[in-house]
Amino acid sequence: MAASVKDVEPTELWKGAKRWVLAVGKNVSLAIVEIDPKIAAPHPVLKHDHEEIIYILGGTNKLEYPELGKEWIMKTGSAKLHDIGVGHKGGPVGDEKLYVLEVRAPPPKEIEVKWREKKS
Ligand SMILES: [Zn+2]
Secondary structure: OOOOOOOOOOEEEEOOEEEEEEEEOOOOEEEEEEEOOOOOOOOOOEOOOOEEEEEEEEOOEEEEEHHHOEEEEEOOOOEEEEOOOOOEEEEEOOOOOEEEEEEEEOOOHHHHHHHHHHHO
């Protein structure tokens, strides 16, 4: 199955933030996240039991690791790996919408199950 953001229903992550899951395998998943600075609530601090790579497709992301006291400004074209268990939060800088490509490995169980149901 080949999917485009036009074919897939996004899920709301938090107010103003949406995720389109485009491909899910046993070991990896791919999604696009859009965050609209005009309506977005602050990004919660998230921690995962999977590795995650984010790549900025458009806009500027202020990324923070609050527990480690680190932050980065990520511009279009830059990428960052989040290790398992590292708390992170991010969000758009300025008025431009933020578009993030998100690779998660292994994929979170709930999206893997949803994906299989949809395919069958
Ligand atoms: Zn994350």
